[in-house]
Amino acid sequence: MSNDASSYISLYRRYRPQRFSEVVGQEEVTRTLRNAVVAGQVAHAYLFSGERGIGKTTVARILARAVNCLHPEGGEPCNECANCKTIIANRTLDILEIDGASNRGIDHIRRLREEVAFAPTDLRTKVYIIDEVHMLTNEAFNALLKTLEEPPPHVVFIFATTEPHKVPRTILSRCQAFDFRKIPQEKIAARLRQIARQEDIPIEDPALELIARKANGGMRDAIVMLEQAESFRQEGKITTDSLLGMLGLVxxxxxxxxxxxxxxxxxxxxxxxxxxxxxxxxxxxxxxxxxxxxxxxxxxxxxxxxxxxxxxxxxxxxxxxxxxxxxxxxxxxxxxxxxxxxxxxxxxxxxxxxPRPKPEEKPEPKPEPTAAPPLIAAAREGPSEEAQQEPTPPAADGSLEARWEGMLRKIEQERIAIAAFLAEGTPRIEGNKLRIMFHPEFTFHKESLEKSDNMQYLAGMVHRYLGDEFVVEVEFNDNAVRKPSPREALREKARLLCEVFDGRVVKED
Ligand SMILES: [Zn+2]
The missing domain is CATH 1.20.272.10 (Zinc Finger, Delta Prime; domain 3)
Known part of the structure; x- marks a missing residue:
């Protein structure tokens, strides 16, 4: 196995099917799609439903190439022509994969609607793949519906979902729907056998069958388990015993x-x-x-x-x-x-x-100067009660910026998700108003902060750190700074926490 993190591509990705005929266990779906490509009758919208890791996104990507391929073969993409290569290398803006879970708001869909109207730039057909589409808000669905009612000729939508019952009927009725099935155990086993042979992974057949069974119909799970088993393997073959040890409990x-x-x-x-x-x-x-x-x-x-x-x-x-x-x-x-x-x-x-530190004792070394109050309890009891037991925050002195930073640090200890949203906002004081402005691209952050329990918590913190008179307002502002995503910072934070707790760093793929 390669250990070079920068060049290492997981087994699952390397063995991801590139043609319809390579997709295991979804023959009905792939046959119908190939026929549609051959006949030039590809629908404007598809709904792929089924469990995780059974090939929905894989098939969506193959279809995206098939409808753009310059030399399709029996409805299959050639994966060699300029269009196929552009798509494979991810160098085109005409194929867009959107995660419905993190882009669920109206603004994203509005922007998408505007983009949809334009002709493709490098390819023939724009393909929008929206994963976990059931996560979209109702507003977003309504906006999407308008596009689906009058789809431009050069656009194909592919929606994927694990929960089709949460997709509105109005949307469903405009899609050609496909149910992806759990993949039969013997087909998973056969594929694993093939991969193990090609990769020179020594595995006993009963162990391979065990993986196929534990994968419960999901090819992705199966391949990930095979890869894990190989990475844990010490000497000799992978056996059911070594596998059970690795898989632990299920x-x-x-x-x-x-x-x-x-x-x-x-x-x-x-x-x-x-x-x-x-x-x-x-x-x-x-x-x-x-x-x-x-x-x-x-x-x-x-x-x-x-x-x-x-x-x-x-x-x-x-x-x-x-x-x-x-x-x-x-x-x-x-x-x-x-x-x-x-x-x-x-x-x-x-x-x-x-032993837990007594109140007056200095706590064990932690990343923060004060003992972090229990996150959940603090949120439930409200900050005012807790404020009495604690030195008053520097509400009166210090620049607004310093007080703001102090508040952020505290929130980071108590509610890290809220801190992450705030970190991307631009604060401004006007009279007794604290305006937290977000660039319109940060819909998700604004919406998350506006959730009532989050707002209540934030208002409490603002009163403590900035003063009682302040009213909090969260708004969009085109001039707000578009700050980089907090993911890295959050990751770093999580890493530090884990290190402090147990010397263990969170793995990242
Ligand atoms: Zn091609």
């Missing part, structure tokens, strides 16, 4: 392991489990939802050893889940959320943990 057992790790304050185990979920392309929101159900069942069945604590845990998980729903970087929100939640919950008596 399903209910995995939830139980996660809960145990949270309850035991085992940060390393928690981060590793999240890592493994992300690697396997699992839906973090679904995972959290399952954990909440597991806990609720335990409480309902009277199986709680400490009911109050379990209820607090469920509440904390619900908060994180809600935050996750709107986040750009779900993994970090989950990691930071869970780690913060672990800090707030007193460890079970049976569980050993480092």
């Amino acid at each position: 399903g209910r057992e995995e939830h139980a392991a996660f809960l145990n790790a949270v309850e035991a304050g085992d940060r390393k185990a928690v981060l590793e489990l999240i890592d493994s979920l992300v690697d396997r392309g699992k839906d973090l929101e679904v995972f959290l939802g399952d954990m909440i159900v597991t806990l609720r069942d335990r409480i309902a069945a009277g199986g709680s050893k400490d009911e109050a604590r379990d209820i607090a845990l469920v509440r904390g998980l619900l908060d994180i889940k809600q935050e996750l729903f709107r986040s750009l970087d779900r993994r970090i929100v989950l990691e930071i959320g869970i780690l913060s939640l672990m800090q707030t919950l007193a460890p079970r008596e049976s569980v050993k943990e480092e």
